[in-house]
Amino acid sequence: MATGSGKTLMMVGLILYLYQKGYRNFLFFVNSTNIIDKTRDNFLNDTSIKYLFNKTISFDDKKIILHEVDNFQTTDNDNINICFETIQGLHSRLNTPRENSLTYEDFQDQKIVLISDEAHHINVETKSGKQLSKEEREEINRNNPYILNKYAPRLIFDYSLKDLRLDGYSKEVKVLQTDAELFERALQAVLLSQYRRKIFEKNGQIIKPVILFKSKTINESKNFQEQFIRGMTNLTSNKLGEIEANAKDEFLKKIFEYLADNDISLDNFIIELKEDFSAEKTLSVNSKEESEEKQLAVNTLEDPNNEYRAIFAVDKLNEGWDVLNLFDIVRLYDTRDAKNNQPGPTTIKEAQLIGRGARYCPFKINDTDDPSKRKFDRDLQNEMRICEELYYHSNYNPRYIQELNSALIKTGIIPDTTTKRKLTIKKEFKNTEFYNSGLLFLNQQEKHSRDDVFELSSTIRNFPYEATLRTNINLSRDLFENQIKEGELRLQTAKKALYKFEFYSFSNLKKWFPNLEKLEDFIKNEKYLGGVKITVSGLESQLQELKPEDEINILTKTIGQITASLAFNSPEFRGSKEFRHILLKEKIADKELNFALNENCFGTSEEKYFVKYIDRIYDKLQAKYDQIYLVRNERFFKLYNFEDGKSFEPDYVLFLRRKKPAKKLYYQVFIEPKGAYLKEKEDWKQKFLVALKEEHKIEKL
Structure with a gap:
């Protein structure tokens, strides 16, 4: 993992995952005392700004405590025990045993997780058979062919700095x-x-x-x-x-x-x-x-x-x-x-x-x-x-x-290599009366009390959630509805999954959804979790009758995604239905852009086809409209979804001025060309843009 990409957070996630798999003892070792001090603070000091665990850790309603230990001889089998050591200190302890210190006996018949941070330091002998200089030892890394060959069969995922x-x-x-x-x-x-x-x-x-x-x-x-x-x-x-x-x-x-x-x-x-x-x-x-x-x-x-x-x-x-x-x-x-x-x-x-x-x-x-x-x-x-x-x-x-x-x-x-390119408004457009005095209508992000919130946002509710059991045979099934006989068990399973997240205490849910009467409504109602669909992949026999442990794992994963989406989309905002005017020239102007040399900076294939389409129907449009302007939105402006205030930047805005009647009439059309693979995940944009026609209100001029 690249530096800064969340390596220590990954360790924390693995510790919790392996705790669920029955592991209780964790040995963290690294070559530097400085890194140990920093990691100890991240793992154990809940007052630190970099503390990585939740303030309260619990599994199945049972609170878990993190202990720092010197050895694994008398550890607590209910909680998480972590021993911090340097590579050098570990070598010394094992080969020169002292009281209350790690010994080889600690590792006999024990399930112990070894976490080696900055692990390239333990690969010195792998680099090659020759004697290495100090500089060479320090510069060993994954790009070395010997190191790469050693770890290639074990590599799960590679996230580089690039x-x-x-x-x-x-x-x-x-x-x-x-x-x-x-x-x-x-x-x-x-x-x-x-x-x-x-x-x-x-x-x-x-x-x-x-x-x-x-x-x-x-x-x-x-x-x-x-x-x-x-x-x-x-x-x-x-x-x-x-x-x-x-x-x-x-x-x-x-x-x-x-x-x-x-x-x-x-x-x-x-x-x-x-x-x-x-x-x-x-x-x-x-x-x-x-x-x-x-x-x-x-x-x-x-x-x-x-x-x-x-x-x-x-x-x-x-x-x-x-x-x-x-x-x-x-x-x-x-x-x-x-x-x-x-x-x-x-x-x-x-x-x-x-x-x-x-x-x-x-x-x-x-x-x-x-x-x-x-x-x-x-x-x-x-x-x-x-x-x-x-x-x-x-x-x-x-x-x-x-x-x-x-x-x-x-x-x-x-x-x-990078290159700077200027995005320039065409002179013939800049010199028009429309550019200099024409208007762009945009809505605003605004705070609201949530008293009028009666459902989970459709962007979250309609997201295509997926879970895999074993194979690629797909069967879509609603896990929150009582579609199987054990309806009461299903409710309890959903509750168990929710209880894994502090977010779903009823007092907290009421802040987000003030009109909820009880937790069961949040689980069953079509407007909340009852409307969430999960596509589960697995053997047909597995899908006919999901095991309770599979069910709770699927629900926990999905609820985790929902929680992240809720946290990301602040509950305090929504998009206004009133659109206020701003002079076009104040929003759309020349810009200088930075690109990697090999980066495609002329838009996606869908965007190119869209521009060709407008070009093809231009004569038809001219029969109806005096002025026709298609403007690329290169991060000039945003729109805000009515439901949750989520922002997006439509790729284009098409301006049309009608010839008849004599009274001036403008059309302002927001357009976002999309590939089919985004149809489901970004369906909220489609629904929002369609809703604009009926629900927008124009600020009186």
Whole structure:
């Protein structure tokens, strides 16, 4: 799994799954004490912002407790027992037994789950038969053919860093070069970091960006930290004035333009910088002797109460560092170690560190946004783009940058080649009266009390849920209706499945569905779970009479999906039926877009066929209408579903002005060409668009 794709969360899921399979004892081992401290916090500290289990863990109405243990000799067979160890510590314990320590006897006749994190460190001997250097041992990875051959038969799923980036779940990475002295290089990162913080705050996000200053040696790191603190303490407006006067980079110009536009003087800006980057808000994490307090601080940088802005390090954070609000990495040395035009071990390590820093920092601007995904890939002019980018600051060294880019492409964190393309409104359209004074009517997302909610949203209720028992023989059957004799048993089974989720306590359900009278109505009524259909695949004999355990597994899976959908679609919003006008030219304008070179940026096959279709019937339309304009919606505007406020961006809007009668009459038609494979899953869009004709209300002009 790519860094930042949820590896630790996967471990938590596996622990709960294996508990259900009868396992109670779990050994977590890794090569680094730092990773153990971080994982222990994620697994056991329910006050941590990164705690991954539910506050209450229960199976079949029985509460489960997580215990940290030193060995498995007298463990609790009702609860989850976890032992944390380093690989080195585990080896020492097993071969030099001590009291209350793990021994080989702990593993005899015991069901124990071994969780090996950062597992490439245990593959040193697999790489090849020769003696390995320290650098080679550290750079072993899955791409090595020996490692790949070893694990290929066991590989379940491969989610690479490239896939993570392409799916929008990482920051984008930019490499900035400067020939400035070290403190000036650092100061540029500070200015950028503070500007990013202001953009976050302007858009209602309380997120504190963090900078990592990376040195070659511990002494160099300590010395630069002192230099940095002195430089920030003595910073003057004259210094910032010099930077502004010499600013050639686009990002530096934006910072000073923002200050001027918002009437922030350089003197006031310096007061901010000195406060936010004062000595007590810098943190060194270099030596093995760093205190436990610092280890926790560096792993909770997203916490609102954690005020550290600048981290100074050498190698301590290369693995196991899960900070999401890291937006700048400053390289404080200028060496290269390439051989035969190939990136050396240091450059590869730096690329891997950049990969860790590229973890996405979640936020929502609109209530329907996915907080975990990039939102501004195609909108290069949006000021929020900087909040989805990681900047790597280095000395001006074209050969090194070329080597680093090669390593970043190899790891998949940046595309091979990208290109910017301008999306331009046609001049003949821009010059029309319609473009300059015509109107676009859009609805709004609005809050509501849910007092008028009498059903589960149709987008959730009509989703094609699927479950597989064994084969590909399909039989659609409604599991919530009493279609078999054991109707009472079915109700109890559904209740058991619901009870696995804290969400379905009746008091919580009432918040979402105020008109529910009792839990049984939620289960049986056609407007709630009673209207949900599940397609079950299995042998015909299995489908004739589902076993209770199969039934509850199917229901639990489906209810889990429903819960996730409910949580994602906020219950507080819906789409207004009133459509308000806005000048067309204020919404539809020129845009600059960013594409991977091999990306198809001209639309899907359905979209192309649709445009050809409009072209083919254009003469027929001209017989009825004065003006005909088909406009591509390249993330210019959204519509909001009446039922749940869920947003979507129709691909096209067709404007038509009728010749007769004399009174001006406009048609505004939203169009979304879709492939057949999306017919069921996105059926809600079809129903919403059809409903527009009857249910829309136009704001009076």
